[in-house]
Amino acid sequence: MAKKKSKTKAKAKSRPASQKAAKKSAKKPAKKSAAKPAAKKAVKKSAKKPGNGAPRPSSKPFGQDGKALTGVRILDFTHVQSGPTCTQLLAWFGADVIKVERPGVGDITRGQLMDVKGADSLYFTMLNHNKRSITIDSKHPQGRRVLDALIKSCDVLVENFAPGALDRMGLTWDYIHNLNPRMIVASVKGFGPGPYEDCKVYENVAQCAGGSASTTGFRDGPPLVTGAQIGDSGTGLHLALGIVSALYQRIRTGRGQKVLCAMQDGVLNLARVKLRDQQRLKHGPLTEYSQYGEGIPFGDAVPRAGNDSGGGQPGRILKCKGAPEDPNAYIYFITQAPVWGPICDLIGEPTWKTDPEYATPKARLPKLNQIFERIEQWTMTMTKFEVMNACNAVDIPVGPILSMKEIAEETSLRETGTVVEVDHPVRGKYLTVGNPIKMSDSITEVERSPLLGEHTDEILTDVLGFKAAEVAEIKNSGALSAPKKEEKAA
Numbered sequence: 467m468a469k470k471k472s473k474t475k476a477k478a479k480s481r482p483a484s485q486k487a488a489k490k491s492a493k494k495p496a497k498k499s500a501a502k503p504a505a506k507k508a509v510k511k512s513a514k515k516p517g518n519g520a521p522r523p524s525s526k527p528f529g530q531d532g533k534a535l536t537g538v539r540i541l542d543f544t545h546v547q548s549g550p551t552c553t554q555l556l557a558w559f560g561a562d563v564i565k566v567e568r569p570g571v572g573d574i575t576r577g578q579l580m581d582v583k584g585a586d587s588l589y590f591t592m593l594n595h596n597k598r599s600i601t602i603d604s605k606h607p608q609g610r611r612v613l614d615a616l617i618k619s620c621d622v623l624v625e626n627f628a629p630g631a632l633d634r635m636g637l638t639w640d641y642i643h644n645l646n647p648r649m650i651v652a653s654v655k656g657f658g659p660g661p662y663e664d665c666k667v668y669e670n671v672a673q674c675a676g677g678s679a680s681t682t683g684f685r686d687g688p689p690l691v692t693g694a695q696i697g698d699s700g701t702g703l704h705l706a707l708g709i710v711s712a713l714y715q716r717i718r719t720g721r722g723q724k725v726l727c728a729m730q731d732g733v734l735n736l737a738r739v740k741l742r743d744q745q746r747l748k749h750g751p752l753t754e755y756s757q758y759g760e761g762i763p764f765g766d767a768v769p770r771a772g773n774d775s776g777g778g779q780p781g782r783i784l785k786c787k788g789a790p791e792d793p794n795a796y797i798y799f800i801t802q803a804p805v806w807g808p809i810c811d812l813i814g815e816p817t818w819k820t821d822p823e824y825a826t827p828k829a830r831l832p833k834l835n836q837i838f839e840r841i842e843q844w845t846m847t848m849t850k851f852e853v854m855n856a857c858n859a860v861d862i863p864v865g866p867i868l869s870m871k872e873i874a875e876e877t878s879l880r881e882t883g884t885v886v887e888v889d890h891p892v893r894g895k896y897l898t899v900g901n902p903i904k905m906s907d908s909i910t911e912v913e914r915s916p917l918l919g920e921h922t923d924e925i926l927t928d929v930l931g932f933k934a935a936e937v938a939e940i941k942n943s944g945a946l947s948a949p950k951k952e953e954k955a956a
C-alpha cells in the first residue's frame with residue numbers, strides 16, 4: 467500500500483520545517499515602523515483579530531483542511547505498548563510517524579500472543595496503525611548515519627526504552643539537541659528521578675507502584691490490577707498531551723524540550739481520588755465506603771473499597787436476570803441522593819422516600835448492604851439492558867456490565883469509529899479500537915499497521931533524500947537488515 471505519498475514528497479535532507487521558517491524570517495528586512503516596540507505591536511495586532519491572534523479561519527469545509535498535526539514528523543523509537551499508544555494517537559491526528567525497528571526482529575510485540583501464523587500479532591497491529599516502518603540497527607555506524615538524518619528532519623523523537631538505553635546508543639539529549647535544536651525528545655520511563663529510576667517497568671508494576679493496586683479489590687482480598695492498561699496506554703496518553711503542548715510552546719520559543727512521563731506518575735494521576743481519601747482519613751472515617759456502614763474501623767492507609775463508587779455516592783454491582791451463570795449479567799447501580807425518590811418508586815419501596823430511617827443519605831449509610839440487597843431483588847427480575855432502560859427513563863444513572871463480545875458487536879461504536887474493522891494483507895480483517903478523541907476538523911482514518919521495514923526505501927529516498935548509491939552503500943553495510951545466520955553464530 468502506498469502510504470503517505472504526499473508526505474514523502476517532502477524534499478529530502480531538508481531542515482525541519484520550523485527551522486526553515488526561522489531562517490526565512492531572519493532574512494526579512496526590518497520594517498520602517500520598527501521603532502514601535504514589538505510587543506506593543508503584537509498586542510495591537512492580535513487585539514484586532516478575533517480568536518487571540520489565530521490566523522483567518524480556513525474557507526475549506528470542516529474535515530478537508532488537513533489534520534491537526536499535518537506537517538509534524540515523528541521519529542518513533544517506541545516499542546511494546548506505552549510508547550506506541552502515544553505515537554498512534556499522534557498519527558491519527560495527522561503526524562507522519564516513522565517507526566524505527568530493529569532489523570529482523572522489530573517491535574517485540576509483532577511476535578507476541580500470535581493468533582494467525584506468520585502474521586503480526588493483534589498486540590502489534592492494534593497499537594501501530596497509520597505509521598511507517600523502517601528497520602535500522604541503531605548501533606551500526608551506517609545505521610547512525612540514517613538516524614542522524616532522521617533526527618535532523620523530524621520534529622519529535624518518542625522513545626520508551628529502558629532507562630539509559632538511548633544514551634547508550636549515543637543519542638543523548640545534548641547530541642540530539644546539537645543536531646536539531648527544535649527537536650522535542652519525549653520519553654516514557656517506569657519511574658521518575660529517584661531511587662527506582664533505573665528500573666525496567668511493565669504495566670502491572672506501574673499499577674502497583676502508582677497506588678492503583680492497593681486501592682483496587684475487596685477489603686478482605688489481595689490487591690488487584692485492573693484490565694484497563696492505565697500504566698501503559700494511560701501513560702502514552704499523558705505523553706501525547708506533553709508532546710502537543712511542547713509543539714505549541716515551540717511555536718513561540720523555537721526550541722525543543724524534553725518531555726518525560728513516568729508510568730508511576732501517570733497511574734497516580736489516574737488514582738488521584740485515592741490520594742484525596744488518604745488525606746481525608748486524618749479527619750475521620752470515609753463514610754461513603756461500605757466498611758464504614760459495616761462498622762469496620764479504618765487503618766492508616768486508604769483501604770480497598772470493592773465496587774464502592776469513588777465519587778461519594780454509594781454504588782454497587784448488582785445481579786440482573788441471568789446472573790451468576792452469565793458472568794456479565796450485572797449492572798452498576800448508584801443510589802445518588804438526588805434520585806433517591808425515583809429509586810424508591812422503581813423498586814417498590816415508596817415509603818423509604820419519607821421514612822427517616824431511609825430518607826437521608828446519612829441515615830442510609832449504615833444500611834447500605836440491606837438497601838442494595840433490596841435493589842438487587844428488583845434488578846434480578848430484568849436483564850441489564852431492561853434495568854438500564856427503566857432507570858434512564860427517570861434519570862437514574864446505571865452501568866450495564868458489557869462484555870468485550872457485546873462491545874465488539876455494538877453497532878453504535880462501529881458508527882462512531884470507536885470500534886473499526888481494518889484489513890491487513892497477511893492476517894485479513896480484524897477489529898481495533900479507533901481514535902477515542904473525535905475532532906470535527908481533523909477526522910481520523912484508521913490505516914493498517916506497517917509490515918516490518920515496509921517503508922525503509924521510501925523513507926531513505928523520499929524523506930531523507932539519499933541518492934541511489936548512498937542507499938546501496940547503507941544497505942550493503944548490513945545496517946538495515948537482520949544479521950545473517952552465520953554472523954549471528956560467530
Ligand code: CAO
Nearest residue numbers: 546547548567568603604626627628631634656666667669
Ligand atoms: N537497533 C539496535 N539496538 C536496539 C534497537 C535498534 N533498532 N532498538 C532497541 N535496541 C536495543 C536497545 O538499545 C537496548 O540495548 P542496551 O540494553 O544494550 O542498551 C536493547 O535493545 C533492549 O532495549 P530495552 O532495554 O528497552 O528493552 P527490554 O526488552 O530489555 O525492556 C522494557 C523492555 C519495556 C521493560 C523497557 O524498555 C522499559 O522499562 N521501558 C520504559 C518503561 C516502559 O515503557 N514500559 C512499558 C512497556 S509496555 O508494557
